[in-house]
Amino acid sequence: MPLTSRIASFRHVRLGAFPTPLQPLARLTRALNGPTLWVKRDDVVGLEMGGNKTRNLEFLFGEAQAKRSRAVATFGGPQSNFARQMCAAARRLGMEPHCFTFARRPARLEGNLLLAQLMGARLHFIPFGGGGNASMTLEQATRLVRWVVRLTPSCWGSRVTFMPVGGHTPLGCLGYVLAAMEIEDQLRERGVERAVIVTAAGTGGTLAGLMAGFRMLNSRHEALGLDVGRLWRAFPASIAALASGICTLLGEPHDFRVEDVPLVERTYAGEGYARLTRDGLAALRLAARQEGLILDPVYTSKAMAGLIDLIRQGRWSRDEHVVFLHTGGGPALWAFDGETLLADV
Numbered sequence: 001m002p003l004t005s006r007i008a009s010f011r012h013v014r015l016g017a018f019p020t021p022l023q024p025l026a027r028l029t030r031a032l033n034g035p036t037l038w039v040k041r042d043d044v045v046g047l048e049m050g051g052n053k054t055r056n057l058e059f060l061f062g063e064a065q066a067k068r069s070r071a072v073a074t075f076g077g078p079q080s081n082f083a084r085q086m087c088a089a090a091r092r093l094g095m096e097p098h099c100f101t102f103a104r105r106p107a108r109l110e111g112n113l114l115l116a117q118l119m120g121a122r123l124h125f126i127p128f129g130g131g132g133n134a135s136m137t138l139e140q141a142t143r144l145v146r147w148v149v150r151l152t153p154s155c156w157g158s159r160v161t162f163m164p165v166g167g168h169t170p171l172g173c174l175g176y177v178l179a180a181m182e183i184e185d186q187l188r189e190r191g192v193e194r195a196v197i198v199t200a201a202g203t204g205g206t207l208a209g210l211m212a213g214f215r216m217l218n219s220r221h222e223a224l225g226l227d228v229g230r231l232w233r234a235f236p237a238s239i240a241a242l243a244s245g246i247c248t249l250l251g252e253p254h255d256f257r258v259e260d261v262p263l264v265e266r267t268y269a270g271e272g273y274a275r276l277t278r279d280g281l282a283a284l285r286l287a288a289r290q291e292g293l294i295l296d297p298v299y300t301s302k303a304m305a306g307l308i309d310l311i312r313q314g315r316w317s318r319d320e321h322v323v324f325l326h327t328g329g330g331p332a333l334w335a336f337d338g339e340t341l342l343a344d345v
Contacts, residue, residue: 001251003177003181003216003217003250004181006250006251007174007177007178007250010059010062010171010174011059011062011063011065011066012058012059012061012062012174013058013061013062013065013089013093014058015046015047015054015057015058015061015089015092016045016046016047016054016055016058017044017045017046018045018178018182019182019185019186020040020041020042020044020045020182021040021041021044022038022039022040022041022183022186022187022190022323023038023039023041024036024037024038025037025038025039025290025291025293025324027290027291028286028287028290028291028293031286031290032308032311032312033318034311034312034316034318034322035311035316035317035318035319035320035321035322036318036319036320036321036322037321037322037323037324038195038321038322038323038324039291039293039323039324039325039326040179040183040186040197040323040324040325040326041326042054042055042179042325042326042327042328043300043326043327043328043329043330045328047085047088047089048084048085048088048115048119049084049115049328049330049331050328050330051081051082051084051085051327051328051329052081052176052206052325052327052328053081053082053085053086053166053167053328054085054089054175055175055176055178055179055209056082056166056167056172056173056175056176056205057082057085057086057089057163057167057172057175058175059171059172059174059175060161060163060167060169060171060172061089061090061093063161063171064093064095064161065093067159067161068159069095069159069160069161070095070096070158070159070160071090071095071096071097071098071155071158071159071160071161072086072090072095072096072097072098072160072161072162072163073097073098073099073100073149073155073160073161073162073163074086074098074099074100074162074163074164074165075099075100075101075102075126075141075145075164075165076099076100076101076102076165076166076203077101077102077103077202077229077231077273077274077298078101078102078103078106078111078112078113078274078335079111079112079113079274079296079298079329079331079332079335080099080101080112080165080166081112081299081327081328081329081331081332082163082165082166082167082203083099083101083112083116083121084112084115084116084331086099086163087099087115087116087119087121088119090119090121091119091120096120096122096158097116097119097120097121097122098121098122098124098149098152098154098155098160099116099121099122099123099124100124100125100126100145100148100149101113101123101124101125101126102126102127102273103125103127104125104127105123105125109123110334110335111331111332111333111334111335111336112331112332112335113335114331114334115331122154124148124152126145126148134230134231134232134233134235135233136232136233137232137233137234137237137238138164138165138168138203138204138231138232138235138238139238141165141232142164142165142168145162145165146162149162165203166202166203166204166205167203167205168203168204168205168238168242169205169242169245170242170245170246170248170249171249172205173205173206173208173209173212173242173246174209174246174249174250175209176205176206176208176209176210176212176213177209177212177213177216177246177250178213179206179209179210179213180209180210180212180213180214180217180219180221181213181217183197183210183221183323184214184217184219184221187221187321187323192321193220194220194221194320194321195221195222195320195321195322195323196221196222196223196224196316196320196321196322196323197210197221197222197223197224197322197323197325198223198224198225198226198303198306198307198322198323198324198325199223199224199225199226199303199325199327200225200226200228200299200300200302200303200325200327201225201226201227201228201235201239201263202228202229202231202273202299203231203232204225204232204235204238204239204242204263205242206225206325206327207223207225207239207261207262207263208239208242208243208246209243209246210223211223211239211243211256211260211261211262212243212246212247212250212254212256215247215254216247216250216252222262223262224262224263224264225239225261225262225263225264226263226264226267226268226302226303226306226307227263227264227265227266227267227268227269228268228269228273228298228299228302228303229269229272229273229274230266230269230271230272230273231272231273235263235265236258236261236263236265237258239256239261239263240256240257240258240260240261241256243256243260243261244256264306267306268280268302268303268305268306268309269302270302273298274297274298274332276297276336276340277301277302277305279302279305279308279309280297280301280302280304280305281297281301281340281341281343282305283295283301283302283304283305283307283308284296284297284301284304284341285341285342286304286308287301287304293326294330294333295326295329296328296329296330296331296332296333297332297333297336297341298329298332299327299329299332300326300327300328300329303324303327304324307322307324
């Protein structure tokens, strides 16, 4: 059975607009004097203010509907795009969203937290993880929050579907196998036979989906993840296990090893999740002023800073192609001081 048909056999709900655009970054290419740069615009995919997690949520909400769930729950950092998009999808489909956040409740709700509250999400604040110390594996954090959800009174008496942080499940990541197919088609149309697709890695699901997708397509394209949070202990092992699980789910078992995971860990994360970096702010302004491309301070600006640094190190020649996967996150801009974002470094 063709890969597309196998993916289509899993129930999913259409939440986004596909394919998302693949656009050249001609001015940024000239400014950096490096490889030919492109941007894959998953920031405009849909689900209130967009972002890559729409792809995961189509399959996760398909599962929730199959279970006749009345509520959904997830967890993540204070500026989790997945949580904000989950809330939007839940309200569109008539379910109650619960968000468990890795922090103490702030004095003011801003950015993605403000939007979650606007959509009437039940917000639960638990002060563990997310501080940049990588004290837990992603799997340990998921088990702990599952337990917390079961003990939360407002979740009792309703059918609740729990969605791990970032949609980090083989089912959710089917959305990024489809993205790999989409990228493959778009690059072929543009005569690009080989490219590196660079993405921010917060929970690693996007990277795992691309790894599995390109392998099953026998593609010449490669993925590269840039860690933006220093969130998880044994992060590459979690990504390898997830990519392996995706292949198994689709009937093409493959055992990804830790050394197979194309991840630059910690280098561009700064002090940790949602902590601004000088290079990230410089990259945010450069993309805005060269291309009118708006990044966010938490995820994509750090990934763009890493991409710029790798270009300056000479990682790619001028005849190569690099695609920057814009995973969204614009609402996080409003959680930071404007003078800081605009100040020269």
